[in-house]
Amino acid sequence: MEFSGGWDSRAVLVDGHWVERSPRSPEAAGSLRREAVLMPWLAPRLPLPVPVPEIVGADPLVVRHELVPGEPLDESGEASESIGRLLGLFLRALHGVPVDEAVRHGLQPAAEARREHEDLLDRFRAEVVPLLPADYRTAASALLATASGLPFDTVVHGDLGPEHVLTDGASPTGVIDFGDAHAGDPAIDLAWALNGAAPPFARAVAAAYRPSGGDLDRALTWHRLGPWHEVLHGIDTGTPAYVRSGLDGVLGRLTGGCAAS
Incomplete structure (x- = not known):
């Protein structure tokens, strides 16, 4: 299958x-x-x-x-708060792993990850910003400028979303898909959990993880960058539907707020 x-x-x-x-x-x-x-x-x-x-x-x-058992997370379910708390503790443990040791054991190093990130931001500027309505381009360019100054100093999953958190309905059973793991900004792993998930789940993650004000700000930046990837994927694969839905997401998140604040 x-x-x-x-x-x-x-x-x-x-x-x-x-x-x-x-x-x-x-x-x-x-x-x-x-x-x-x-x-x-x-x-x-x-x-x-x-x-x-x-x-x-x-x-x-x-x-x-x-196989890691379980089904993708529904963060709006009855057990969402307890699952959110355990995910927050999982992220604290992941982000507490010594980054230098992790790099010696195969983690993508910071310099390489930062270079890939900056190359991606260059593509966003060249290929995505021109597709936006003119009155959104200043805000979009400001977001990309903010995103170029983020830290790369922590072991991160790099692509954490509800499809990568598995549960049995009552508790988490595992976290999958570490293909984007790298030495990066811990706030990237908080982006969806604090800004895209249901509010009770987001609050439970935040209570367990205890993000700083800087973490919250950067998590929102990463959240706002999410749909930009979909636009590029649509361009690269010749899939106009991805381009359209990605652009809708870019515009929506440029003015959206933070669910966990």
């Missing part, structure tokens, strides 16, 4: 127990190889189950890990 397709890799369930993933691009192959080095070291340091992939095929590249 193939899982719903991710942008970077394909994932197939084998024998009801194993997840096999293969890259869709050379860049994604590099991320999968990093995961296979990093996650065996990182997993024991975290309070929730995470995938621990190993390389089972080199050409073409295939990695395999045990």
Whole structure:
């Protein structure tokens, strides 16, 4: 059985127990190889189950890990506050992992992650800003200027959303998809949880994590950047629907507020 397709890799369930993933691009192959080095070291340091992939095929590249049980999070459910609290504690543990040690065990280093981030911001300026209505472009450019000064000093998941938090309905059962893990800004992992999730869930995450005012500000910046990726994905894949929905998200979030404040 193939899982719903991710942008970077394909994932197939084998024998009801194993997840096999293969890259869709050379860049994604590099991320999968990093995961296979990093996650065996990182997993024991975290309070929730995470995938621990190993390389089972080199050409073409295939990695395999045990299925992490559970269903994608519904943060509006009855157990949302208790799940939010445990996710906040998970993020505190992840962000407390020594970054230098993690880099030695395969984490993408800060200099490389920062360079990729700045290259992405350049693409946003060149390819997304011109697609926006003229009266939004000043605010959009100011957002990108703010985003160029963010820190890169912490072990982060890098792509945390409700589809990557698994639960049994009552409690979290694991966090998946560490393909974007890097030495980066801890606020990137708070972006959805504090600004895109249901308010009771967001408040529970914040109460457990205890973000600073600076964390809150940067999390909102990352949240506002989220739909920009969808626009580029639509451009790169020739999918106008992604471009349109991404632009709608860019415009909506430029003026949106913070759910956890």
